[in-house]
Amino acid sequence: MMKGVAGELKIGLKSAALIAVFTCMIVLGRDEYLIILERFVKLICTSCIGI
Amino acid sequence: MHRNLKGDQLVKLENSRRIVQVAAFAVSNMGLIRVLKTGFICPFLYCHGCPFAAFGCPIGVLQSFIVDGQFPLFTIGSLGVLGMLSARAFCGWACPFGTLHDILSPTSRRTELKTKNYWYAKYIVLLLTLVLAWFALDTIFCKFCPSGSLFAAIPFRLLYPEFAEFGVFFYIHVLALALTIFLALLVSRFWCRYLCPLGAIAGAFNKVGIVTIHWDKERCKSCNSCLNTCTMGIAKMEEVGTSTDCILCGRCVEACPEKALRFQVRS
Numbered sequence: 456m457m458k459g460v461a462g463e464l465k466i467g468l469k470s471a472a473l474i475a476v477f478t479c480m481i482v483l484g485r486d487e488y489l490i491i492l493e494r495f496v497k498l499i500c501t502s503c504i505g506i
Numbered sequence: 507m508h509r510n511l512k513g514d515q516l517v518k519l520e521n522s523r524r525i526v527q528v529a530a531f532a533v534s535n536m537g538l539i540r541v542l543k544t545g546f547i548c549p550f551l552y553c554h555g556c557p558f559a560a561f562g563c564p565i566g567v568l569q570s571f572i573v574d575g576q577f578p579l580f581t582i583g584s585l586g587v588l589g590m591l592s593a594r595a596f597c598g599w600a601c602p603f604g605t606l607h608d609i610l611s612p613t614s615r616r617t618e619l620k621t622k623n624y625w626y627a628k629y630i631v632l633l634l635t636l637v638l639a640w641f642a643l644d645t646i647f648c649k650f651c652p653s654g655s656l657f658a659a660i661p662f663r664l665l666y667p668e669f670a671e672f673g674v675f676f677y678i679h680v681l682a683l684a685l686t687i688f689l690a691l692l693v694s695r696f697w698c699r700y701l702c703p704l705g706a707i708a709g710a711f712n713k714v715g716i717v718t719i720h721w722d723k724e725r726c727k728s729c730n731s732c733l734n735t736c737t738m739g740i741a742k743m744e745e746v747g748t749s750t751d752c753i754l755c756g757r758c759v760e761a762c763p764e765k766a767l768r769f770q771v772r773s
Contacts, residue, residue: 466716466771470716470772473586473714474590477582477583477585477586477590478587480580480582480583481579481580481584483579484578484579484580484581484582484583486580487545487578487579488545488546489545490545491545491546491547491562491567492544492545493545495554495563495567496543496554496562497540497543499555499662500553500554500645500648500658502566502644502645502646502649502654503554503566503651503658503659504555504654504663504676505649505677
């Protein structure tokens with residue numbers, strides 16, 4: 456099995472592949488960052504505060 | 507070869523965890539300075555309704571995207587990467603609501619409410635959270651979330667007492683928090699064990715995440731010190747580090763007199 460080596464740490468190919476897949480999802484969905492920032496974090500969520 | 511924590515490092519593990527928990531709470535609230543509000547999501551249950559929140563709550567964001575009919579690619583990807591890197595360690599080391607549970611019930615308690623029997627409850631909560639968002643087109647879970655009550659509803663009310671529009675859900679929030687605190691006094695990490703939908707997601711990564719706890723069978727004398735100290739009620743040695751309930755807090759690692767447990771990178 457191929458292994459990615461970083462110092463003393465060996466990460467399995469399956470783990471590395473899953474991390475790569477999730478990283479791709481982050482990159483592809485990067486526009487969501489601004490939505491989360493502007494709509495959820497900067498604005499007060501009415502459900503959260505019980506209005 | 508694995509990078510392990512041994513010897514003197516273990517003695518300081520619990521203190522380190524406390525420091526990390528305090529730091530995580532501080533970082534979660536760095537939105538007090540508005541420019542430090544970010545669009546990232548935090549890998550633990552911290553409500554973005556908090557006036558000082560710096561991150562989005564993953565459960566709140568997931569529901570909101572479902573309500574909008576969009577697929578939350580960035581959020582799922584973020585949860586995936588964080589889950590792969592840390593498995594459920596964020597629950598044990600960073601979650602402010604988990605920290606509250608540690609304060610309320612610092613020791614493990616063996617009650618009749620056995621963890622194994624109800625471990626799936628949090629998956630039902632997760633499913634209900636997502637399905638209700640889809641059908642009701644509203645963030646229903648957020649209206650009942652005790653974490654949202656503690657970190658958003660109550661602080662908001664204290665900061666803005668003149669705000670007159672608090673409705674019935676504010677009181678439902680407070681009731682949910684009171685009930686959770688009561689149950690957390692009876693059962694250690696009650697919310698994390700049975701109800702946390704984010705814990706359900708993070709727990710799945712305990713099977714594949716790169717951080718785990720390794721059990722050395724040859725060193726183990728079966729004294730059960732580790733299981734007795736587990737606040738998540740893990741009952742079998744085989745489940746330490748891999749159970750969806752394990753929060754990788756390291757209490758078992760520290761408790762083991764034979765040093766048969768250690769943090770390990772899964773290869």
